[in-house]
Amino acid sequence: MKMNIPTVPEFLQIETTYACNSHCVFCYNPSREQHYSSDLTWKIVRAVGEAEIPLVQLTGGEVSLLTNLNDYADHLSLTSKVSIVTNGIRRCDLTKGIRKIFLSLHGDKKTHERITKNPDTYDTIVENIQHYVGRGFIVAADVILCTANYKQMYDLIRTAKELGMTEVYINRFQGGGFGVEVLTQLMPPITMFRDALGQLIAGRNDFGLAVGFGTSIPLCIDKRLITEGFEFNCQMGVKFAAIAPDGEMRACNQALKGYGNVTQTPIEEIWKSDSLDDYRDLSWVTGVCADCELLDRCGTGCRVDNSQNADYCPDAFVRDMDKRPDLVSEILAQPPEERAPVPESPLTGQRRLKGEPNLLIIRKHPEKYLVRDNYSSLTVDDVAAELCGAAQSGITSEQDLWTSALRQLPHRQLSPALLGRYVDHLVHEGVLIEA
Numbered sequence: 305m306k307m308n309i310p311t312v313p314e315f316l317q318i319e320t321t322y323a324c325n326s327h328c329v330f331c332y333n334p335s336r337e338q339h340y341s342s343d344l345t346w347k348i349v350r351a352v353g354e355a356e357i358p359l360v361q362l363t364g365g366e367v368s369l370l371t372n373l374n375d376y377a378d379h380l381s382l383t384s385k386v387s388i389v390t391n392g393i394r395r396c397d398l399t400k401g402i403r404k405i406f407l408s409l410h411g412d413k414k415t416h417e418r419i420t421k422n423p424d425t426y427d428t429i430v431e432n433i434q435h436y437v438g439r440g441f442i443v444a445a446d447v448i449l450c451t452a453n454y455k456q457m458y459d460l461i462r463t464a465k466e467l468g469m470t471e472v473y474i475n476r477f478q479g480g481g482f483g484v485e486v487l488t489q490l491m492p493p494i495t496m497f498r499d500a501l502g503q504l505i506a507g508r509n510d511f512g513l514a515v516g517f518g519t520s521i522p523l524c525i526d527k528r529l530i531t532e533g534f535e536f537n538c539q540m541g542v543k544f545a546a547i548a549p550d551g552e553m554r555a556c557n558q559a560l561k562g563y564g565n566v567t568q569t570p571i572e573e574i575w576k577s578d579s580l581d582d583y584r585d586l587s588w589v590t591g592v593c594a595d596c597e598l599l600d601r602c603g604t605g606c607r608v609d610n611s612q613n614a615d616y617c618p619d620a621f622v623r624d625m626d627k628r629p630d631l632v633s634e635i636l637a638q639p640p641e642e643r644a645p646v647p648e649s650p651l652t653g654q655r656r657l658k659g660e661p662n663l664l665i666i667r668k669h670p671e672k673y674l675v676r677d678n679y680s681s682l683t684v685d686d687v688a689a690e691l692c693g694a695a696q697s698g699i700t701s702e703q704d705l706w707t708s709a710l711r712q713l714p715h716r717q718l719s720p721a722l723l724g725r726y727v728d729h730l731v732h733e734g735v736l737i738e739a
Contacts, residue, residue: 307542307584311572311669314539314681316357317546317557320345320376321365326391327421328408330448330490332480332558332610333365340549342372347567348551349376355571356383356666358673358681361406363389363557365549374399385664385675389446392429393422398441404679405436406446406473411453411460419452430467437468442679444471446518450490451477454500461507461515473518474504479611479620480558487611494621498526505532522605522622523598524629537603541583545575555583558608561615583607588616592628597636646732651724655702656739659695663735667693674735682733686713687726692735700739702727 322338324331352360360380367373367388373396377386381401388398389406398405410416413426436443445464449457457474464472476497479487492500505528508515517536521529529535538544541555548554552562553574564574582588586599593604605619617623649655664675672689674682687709694708706723710716730736 309542309576309584310671310683312355312357312575313545313571314357314543314673314683315359315361316352316544317361317363318348318352319364319546319549319557320348320362320367320370320373321549323369324364324366324391325369325393325422326366326425328391328448329419329421329482329486330450330477331482332478333482336365338365338549344551344567345370345372345376345549348547348549349379351551351566351571352547353380353383356668357571358384358664358666358675359387359679360384361387361389362402366391366394368394368396374401377401383664383666385677385679385681387679391420392432393425395432395435398436398439402441403677404442404444406444407433407436407469408447409433409445409460409464410448411456412463415453415456419448419450433467433469442471443467443469444473445469447472447474449474449476449492449497449500451492451496452490454492454496455503457500457503458507458510461504461511461513465511465513469513471514471516472504472507473516474500475518476521476606478519478558478606479609481610484611491620494525497521497621501526501528501534504534520603520605520607520619522593522619523602523635524596524631525605525621527631527634530635537601538606539603540607541580555580555616556608558610559615560610583616588614589618591618591623592625593618593622596628596632598632646725646729648725649728649731651721653703653706653720653724655727656700657695657702657705657727657731657736658700658739659692660735660737663692663696665689665693665696674733676735682735687716687718687723688730691723691726691730695736 321340322333322335324336368390377399378401380386385403386401387404388402392407410419416426417423461472477490504515520538523529546554546557547566551565551567553564553566554562563579607616609617662677666673667689672684674684690709690712691705694705699705
């Protein structure tokens, strides 16, 4: 099956180094001692900048060990919104070119320090979280859910709220790197996962934080993934990819197979290469997932487990099942969720509008992107991009926004009614704001 693949990944991780100042038992990196030259990292950063990826994340290893972290982020921020992943042990004077910080927090003091094998660091991490929050960064808790901390999800969300964090991202432990050695000890069975999910729902509701998964979980495991809004498909190899410190591009940061080096081949060329069909054609899908009608939506859950003798495989929760869970039939029987229609304003063309502050518009690719300061992006067409661009230039009259878009797109047949609907949609999404 051929997937509809955009010109570039919408979200891209750059593993800048494998060097790290922590010793987490679940770590997927192959080496904690391996440094890479800044010249090589600059080549990777420049290649990513040239490709104009909407969302870029700098990770490691540990990015706070990089001498040129701010320089990399500032360069990338010219064409992308940039985030970092850090363990928070070493405080850095970070540039505002970094929009969001994903900071590791895996439980209470005792649990966190036991998991990271780094005693006497928790209090420092807490102080650094408060420092970054105080400086105006969006700070999200980056959590690995495993057998050692599954009972602490509710309290962890409470702690994140008290520290001023705005989001909690849960990544279920997956076998990779050093983590393969402790797979049986750390992989939570389904019963533990369901317990943790209940805590996540309660914590989100009680403390008002955004809580969600950063790794894909099979939808047939628990109906609350859907009913409580925890459904997530990482879109690896379709909208998400990763680049290793040597420049090799992979479908996922935990995948071992590379498809080309970005220092030698443009990212767009690697991304559209037929070589990625060994993942995208889904020929690796086995067991109960192979003919499941939810496959496109679910993706089998997490597709990479380095403990298996395969580049890709169905999620550990489902790959050994003899029978598909009845929940699949329940999900398929549910009518599709109806999105609320965009309110349609009276067509006067008299609105006064302004663009969302700091909105990044990427026009390079056939699909256009509106990349927001909250570290999210919208895929749009050229009309929406030009309307937002006109608003960014200082035009506030809706009629003048229409005129500007028509001038930039003389080949498009755009009636006032259609332009008005475009504006309605952009206002609804919040990227155009009524002045």
